[in-house]
Amino acid sequence: MKQIVTPVISLALVAFLATTALSAEGGNPRKGKALFKKSCKECHVKGGAGGEVTPLTKTMEQWDRYFEKLQHNPEGLKGLSEQDLKDIQQFLFDHAADSPQPETCG
Ligand code: HEC
Secondary structure: OHHHHHHHHHHHHHHHHHHHHHOOOOOOHHHHHHHHHHHOOOOOOOOOOOOOOOHHHOOHHHHHHHHHHOOOOHHHHOOOOHHHHHHHHHHHHHOOOOOOOOOOOO
């Protein structure tokens, strides 16, 4: 029995690690959603200063790349800690255009 179970567990573990490695590490998507609504939506609604931005604006890979470089004007990121940004990144990533649960956060 042991010989069968062990490879199955390691396979599951590898699959798990492979998926998490893609996303922001240590981000809390539920906090991220609240933070996004509070700190980003004020400028990022249709017709707002920054134009409409929702999780659907980018793909998972594009969000990761966006946050890696993060060249947003400082005005928009005012008062947000590194952890806050991680949470927001996680939320946007989890609901990106090509994610399993795309969401507009309207
Ligand atoms: C004070 C207003 C303001 C706030 C708050 C703000 N932004 Fe922006 N954002 C802008 C403006 C203006 C632009 C476009 C010009 C620029 O990049 O400076 C922009 C551009 C962007 C873009 C690029 C749009 C694209 O299509 O690639 C993204 C993504 C973005 N913001 C995400 C965010 C996120 C996430 C937050 C919350 C952490 C946020 N913004 C908060 C004003 C804001």
